[in-house]
Each structure stands twice: as C-alpha cells, then as structure tokens.
Amino acid sequence: MSDQKTSGRQGGTPGAFSRWMQHRMNARMNRKVRRGKGTFMGMDVLILNTVGSRTGEPRQTPVAWFADDGDGRLVVASGGGSQNPDWFVNLMANADKATIELPGYEAAPITPHRLEGAERDAAWQRIATAQPRIAKYQSKSDREYPVVRLTPR
Template identity: 75%
Template sequence: MAQQQTSRRRPGTPGAFSRWMQRTMNARMNRKVRRGRGQMMGMDVLILNTVGSRSGQPRETPVAWFADDADGGRLIVASGGGSRHPDWYVNLMAHPDRATIELPGRPPLPVAPHRLDGADRERAWERIAAAQPRIAKYQSKSDREYPVIRLSPR
C-alpha cells in the first residue's frame, strides 16, 4: 500500500502567509516610527493612516516619504511592487478626507492627498529619484507610471 504524501504547505488560502508576513512587518515598522526611529533602508518613514475602501476599517501603513518644497508637505510614491497600485493608495484615494500621517514621536496630523500629474509630477519625481535612485530603477522596470502623491497638512 502506497503511503499518502502530506503537504508541507501552510493551510489557508493562497497568499495568506505572505499577507500575514506583510502585516507583521508593517506592525513592527509602525512601532519603530512611534518610538521615534523612522528610517527604513536609508529612507524616512511615516505611518499613513487610511480607511479601507470597502471595509471602512482603519488601516496603518509605513510609507517612505520625501520632503516637498511646495507647502511643507511630504511626497510618497505608490509603487506597489511595480505591478499594481498598493492597497494603501486605493484606500487613500477612496477616502482622502480621512487621511492622517504620523511622524516619528509625533501625534497624527490630518493631511490632504493630491496625486501629482504632468510637470508637477516630473519635478517631484526628479527630486525623489535623486534622493533614492533605487526607486527610479524600480520604475524603469514597470509598465505603469508610479503615482506620486503630495500630502499637505490640512
């Protein structure tokens, strides 16, 4: 009688482990930001607080940011691994009036998100790419243009 082989895969839906791992890593980074250490891979990090586009539940995502000369705001890039918009971007655009950010050691700050287009995006992208050439390299390998969002204090 042949032995039945057992699977070494984790139970659950496909991708459940990677989603769990992403949530765990995000929670770890959020704790670091709240303790005043907001750096990841040489980039400044903030916590972007959004509301789920379908669930309406609060979401917290660590996101790299870049200084914006225009109004003291911050620039963020929705790279999402190159192939699609990240969930935080979809949530942010669905409920822009409910967005806040947390900077290391500071309370949440309400922000107004604005997706940059045309010359505004190009100027912002040049600053971002100069500060972090790795992001420009990722963009060059993607078929879609990464959205650049300005977060202005409300």
Template identity: 75%
Template sequence: MTQKQQAGSGAGRKSGSPGAVSRWVQRKMNARMNRKVRRGRGTFMGMDVLILNTVGRRSGQPRQTPVAWFPDGEDAWLVVASGGGGRHPDWHVNLMAHPDRASIELPGRDTVPVTPYRLGGADRERAWQRIAAAQPRIAKYQSKSDREYPVIRLAPR
C-alpha cells in the same frame, strides 16, 4: 487525495495559500515598522518612513501603513505608490477612496490630518526628479515596471 494535496488544491484557501502567508508576513513587518516609527526611529533602508492612516475602501476599517516619504517644502510630504510594480498598493486605493479621512504620523510629532493630491504632468515630473535623486533605487524600480507610479503629495489639512 491526501490532506496536503487538498490544502494545495485551491479549495478553501485561507491561511495555507502562498498569498495568505505573504500577506501575513507583510502585516507583521508593517506592524513592526509602525512600532519603530512611533518610538522615534522612522528610517528604513536609508529612507524616512511615516505611518499613513487611511480607511479601507470597502471595509471602512482603519488602516495603518508605513511608507517612505520625501519632503516637499516645509509642510508637505511626497509618497510613491509603487505597490510591488504591478498594481497600485492597497493604501493608495484606500487613500483615493477616502481622502478626507487621511492622516500621517511622523517620528516625534503628533498625528497630522492631510489632504492627498495625486501629482500629474510637470508637477509629477519635478517631484519624481527630486525623489529619484534622493533614492536612485526607486528610479531603478520604476524602470522595471510597465506603469507609471503615482506620486502623491500629502499636505496638512
């Protein structure tokens, strides 16, 4: 067996596997977006972006994830846990595991400790309608998934 065949066999997959490469690219893109938000440029593809600070569910390590947000009144933010359509994103799992350790960073503002609330029923529907009106591509994205994307309200703690 050649080295190339061995590398693709699945044994000892780490940096050479497609999933590892994809995660590496995602980490690089997230780090770049985080730098942009911290420099005061918090938009991407026409959406406002904040940095969501969570703690890893298993590792306990700090995590920083750029996510699109939508206003919910004057002092709260809505985020959608789409995660590529198929499953909840890691940040959502971490947020729900350690809700008391969450905070956000917005361009031009200090870090704000927040409490996450997963919206359900009529509250979720009202929030979803506002989100879909602001960004129709999110509604289109949702329509292609078999699961309902969680909508999380982040309120200052």
C-alpha cells in the same frame, strides 16, 4: 514595508503567507516610527492612516516619504506588481479621513494630491535623485507610479 504584491501566484496578488508577513513587518515598522525612529533602508518613513475603501476599517501603513517644497511630503505608490498598492486606493477613496504620523508625533490630518504632468515629473526627479533605487524599481514596472503630495490640513 507598504503593500507589496510580490508572490509567485497568478494574478499578482499575494498569498496568505505573504500577507501575514507583510502585516508583521508593517506592525514592526509602525512601532519603530511611534518610538521616534522613522528610517528604513536610508529612507524617512511615516505612518499613513487611511480607511479601507471596501471595508471601512482603519488601516495603518508605513510609507517612505520625501521632502517637498513647504511643509508637504511626497510619497510614491510603488507597491510592486501591476496594480497600485492598497494604501493608495484607500487614500484616494477616503482622502478626507487620512492622517499621517511622523516619528514621535501624534497623527495629523493631511490632504493628498496626486501629482500629474510637469508637477509629477519635477517631484519624481527629486525623489529619484534622493533614492536611485526607486527609479530603478520604476524602470522595471509596466505602470507609472503615482506620486502624491501630502499637505497638512
């Protein structure tokens, strides 16, 4: 799920096979969400629709989400490796074009807001409590994973 950069190649970028496999897995999860079944490994999943920052092409990425206060949703840009995942880069570059699809629902426009400081810390605590494996994953990384609040527009 998501854009994980976990190949054994130098530079931390995935090889052709890893990219092909990720594309297949994402497409399968997207079909599942659109059929109204949005969970993976015990986490709720939505489809994040973005526009490629370099290509301008539409992108659809299944992403785990966590409840936020009110009607927002929290997502974590983990993605493995030393760089942020492609979906995060695309989301921040073209925030005004982003939408999400919740299981069984049509795409709805959202506004992303990258959380910082105490706001991020509080959100991270909720996420790590809900899914301790994400905190463990973070502890093995040399970068702090961005946390983004997605709110309806």
